[in-house]
Amino acid sequence: MGTPRPDNVVPYTDQALLLALRGAGQEAVMQVIWIYEHDIDLDGVRRFHQNFGHGLLGRLIERSALPFGRHRWVSVPGPQTPLEIAPHPRPREELYDWAHDQVELPLDPEHGPAWRLAVQPFTDGTSAVSLVVSHTVVDGAGAVVTVAAAVNGGGKDLGYPTRGSRTRSRAVVEDLRQLKSDLPEIWRTLVKAVKVATRRKDELVRPSQPVSTPVVVGGGGGDEIVTTAFSTALIDVDQWDSRAKELGGNHFSLVAGFAGKLAENIGRTRASDGAVTLMIPVSERDNLADTGGNMVTIANVTFDPKPVSTDLSGARAAVKQGLVTARQTPDEMVELLPLIPFLPRRAMGRIADMAFNFTADVPVSCSNLGDVPDDLLRIDGTVAERFYFRGVDRNLTRAVLERRHGLMTVASMRLGxxxxxxxxxxxxxxxNSRARLREVIVQTLAEFELSSVIE
Incomplete structure (x- = not known):
């Protein structure tokens, strides 16, 4: 008997993410930046470029032949765009301008490309490599696995059919068969949806509560695309772990405490009690055989940020309880995902707001990737002096950001x-300048008695 074809039906979570972003006119991407202070090996970067487009990044999403059907993963292996190597150096102070330009280049999880790789030399002798990937195709943990595999020689293709390989009639038959198998779950979900809609109907029409600091919003310009401020701090692991222990915490509770204190210093806390709410993605990617794009559960964690720079016990207890609750109590909005293909496009924005608590709170996204292999530093085969990463929501308008009372994201990774x-x-x-964000990061780290290098 031949090897059975792998299941290429896109999980509900990934289809929901695609449709919600499409409905809101937005895109979610991740960017990784390597900075080399020694001569970069361009041949090594070229090898990585050839190796990377396999596994979770060697695919795109193909829409169902049915209006309400399940989408499918299709194979698009190898580089999806040429490697871009800039011929002329730029001033070092333009690093973030270049990085932003890379983020703005077209990416598309359906039509491709789902990722891009580029190299830019600078006049001070350093070089930077930028990798930008679609968050719809892979999450942070999946990206780590795929980068490490590419550094070490390549990733395994997943055996999906190639894009466009199904005839129209075959696609309709297969998608009808899939819809038939999904119907029992869809009916069960519909019953839940009626209950949730009845209980949370006010959230569909009522704006969210204000943040702690009153803001003055200028008139007009609601359709203007807004660029969010971005900066990165690098702290020695030994200093970080020592301080966490002194404060009665651990690595993750210190990340949470830092995020909470930073939110307090910026002004993103709840008006009623000054508390901060963290949305913490918990990876469900247990092994290399997991092929979902975004395999996470979201834990909602709320605590008082005032004492965290001297005592992490409250934040640590809140994080622990939030993680337990996320695993034991299914999120009712996640349970409604089987209905996503049936929702009108105009409803997607509000549903996304409810799913991420934007209508009831002012959350801070706090993602912890933990210890990752040092292989991630070796995109050209040698160790990069610095490494940065971030998630970016593209095409966010001023109107959307004001409805959500802005955004704040803190991530962490232990590397090198x-x-x-x-x-x-x-x-x-x-x-919202980068200079101001850097000032607040420095202030917040000082409150924790931590020193850092800030890009």
Whole structure:
């Protein structure tokens, strides 16, 4: 008997993410930046470029032949765009301008490309490599696995059919068969949806509560695309772990405490009690055989940020309880995902707001990738001096950001003896420059008695 074809039906979570982003006119991407202070091996980068487009990044999403059908993964292996090597150096202070330009280049999880790789030399002798990938195709943990595999010689193709390989009639038959098998779950979900809609109907029409700091929002310009401020702190792992222990916490509770204190200093706390709410993605990617794009559960964690710079016990207890609750109590909005293909496009934005608590709170996204292999530093085969990463929501308009009272994201990774802490922030009516964000990061780390290098 031949090897059975792998299941290429896109999980509900990934289809929901695609449709919600499409409905809101937005895109979610991730960017990784390597900075080399020694001569970069371009042949090594070219090898990585050839190796990377396999496994979770050697695919795209093909829409169902039915209006309400399940989408499918299709194979698009190898580089999806040429490697871009800039012929002329730019001033080093233009690093973030170049990185932003890379993020803005077209990516598309359906039509491709789902990822891009580029190299830019700078006049001070350093070089940077940028990798930008579609968040719809892979999450942070999946990207780590795929980068490490490419550094070490390549990834395994998943055996999906090639794009466009199904005839129209075959696609209709297969998607009808899939819809028939999904019907029992769809009916069960519909019953839940009626109950949830009845209980949370006010959230569909009522704006969210304000953040702690009143903001003044200028008139007009609601359709203007807004660029959020971004900066990264690098802290020695030994210093970080020592401070966490002194404060009665551990690595993750210190990340949460830092995020909470930073939110307090920026002004993104709840008006009623000054608390901060963290949305913490918990990876469900248990092994290399897991092929979902975004395999996470979201834990909602709320605590008082005032004492965290001297005592992490409250934040640590809140994080522990939030993780337990996320595993034991299914999120009712996630349970409604089987209905996503049937929802009108105009409803997607509000549903996304409800799913991420934007209508009831002012959350801070706090993602912890933990210890990752040092192989991630070796995109050209040698160890890069610095490494940065971030998630970016593209095409966010001022109107969307004001409805959500802005955004704030803190992530963390332990790599090469450093804790890497990227931060993104936007608060309506505030100073949203990168210089201001750097100032608040420095202030917050000082409150924890931590020193860092900030890009």
């Amino acid at each position: 003896g450093k804790v890497v802490l990227p931060v993104m922030s936007y608060l309506p009516g505030a100073d």
